[in-house]
Amino acid sequence: MVQTNILIIDDEEDMRHLAEMYLENSGFHCYLAANGQEGYEVLKNKTIDLIILDIMMPDESGFQVCARIREKYSIPIIFLSAKGEEWDKVKGLQLGGDDYIVKPFSPGEMIARIQAVLRRAGLTANDTQSRIQLGEIVIDRMARTVMVADSLVALTLKEFELLLFFADHYAQALSREQLLEHIWGMDYIGSLRTVDTHIKTLRMKLGVADYIQTVWGIGYKFEVQIK
């Protein structure tokens, strides 16, 4: 079984090593680069499955580096952004299968995002591709079962798909429109509030811990709470 190789490009040494530590701990193998130039060298010589790329870097910005990488490679890229202000810029870009993480981030968030992106890219994120674990929740895509704290929870079709979509977009705020479009289909005509009802039942079934947070004025976000 082949290891997943991740290239981290960030000018801050501390951040590089922090990310490396998180990732190595979860069984990924890391290559580090302090700037775009070093990154290109690694890309030339190693097989990289995913790139984590800081946006704010002195010489070339992350966006510039991304553009240059994209000339030759279609490797998924996850952006790291330091401040909230850059979010929308990243959002603005239509990045396809890619994603972005805002600092500071938790190990769990980082791993979840990476797995989600790898899953979308069709790579085997973890060996049992069928299973996703998020906190006390274990989702089995193949069996279409969900276990919460080691006991099986029965979900309906829509509930299951909702949870799966949240898992694939871990820690991202998702609008009702987005959810309806991806789970119900873009031809869905009906009330946005339908989502609310399903969120309600999902919350109930997933138990006391509030995995699904309300993002006021936007929609919902799935995240494992840190106690």
Next chain:
Amino acid sequence: MVQTNILIIDDEEDMRHLAEMYLENSGFHCYLAANGQEGYEVLKNKTIDLIILDIMMPDESGFQVCARIREKYSIPIIFLSAKGEEWDKVKGLQLGGDDYIVKPFSPGEMIARIQAVLRRAGLTANDTQSRIQLGEIVIDRMARTVMVADSLVALTLKEFELLLFFADHYAQALSREQLLEHIWGMDYIGSLRTVDTHIKTLRMKLGVADYIQTVWGIGYKFEVQIK
């Protein structure tokens, strides 16, 4: 009827009994050992077909136990690992036909893995391997016969193929489309509901225990129920 004997080596009592329950429910016979030493004793005195071995154990680690077992036996071993961090160690080992399961696992996943490993290991013209046992059901691929609770049950072609496909995709939710495509052929044109009728007759013939579950909005799933 030939029983498949499985030896479970794990220091945690709860985990031993959980695994035992899962396995006994699927028609396997289990021996339990709390450490390597106890395991060796069982191996000396009993015929074991497969070993489930926890990696993280206080005295001897699972890896050490594995090495000692391998000096004398070539019985397939499935590792149990508790944390993500150990994955890559397991990955690193070239374990041949063996496998590993990451906790927490679902009953379905465990059974599916065991079946897969047994099938791979069974390349040694051992006629027991054309047999698949799932709970009270024993399927003989070669003879194309099915026994439920030790008595022969006559299945039609489609019923048998359906059951076989379920067995080969144990604990997976399968859509009517998937079933039609693989059993009837992808050129099949007709009602999806045809599947329902065959499920109905299969359910009837397999007896009271509900092996075939309905997965609402998707299709069906074959699984031995835990009482």
Next chain:
DNA sequence: AACCCATTTCACATTTTTATCACAAACTAT
């Protein structure tokens, strides 16, 4: 042709899921 059996289709009963509404509660901005 008549028969047997497996397979498919159909129609209707039953069950489960989904969508909507109305009102309560929570939040935001002034």
Next chain:
DNA sequence: ATAGTTTGTGATAAAAATGTGAAATGGGTT
């Protein structure tokens, strides 16, 4: 604090999916 939004939720109606008995179809055999 107050008005105006937005979200939470229980109840209920509507829709969709499944279970099932019976009838129709089809292929092969006597």
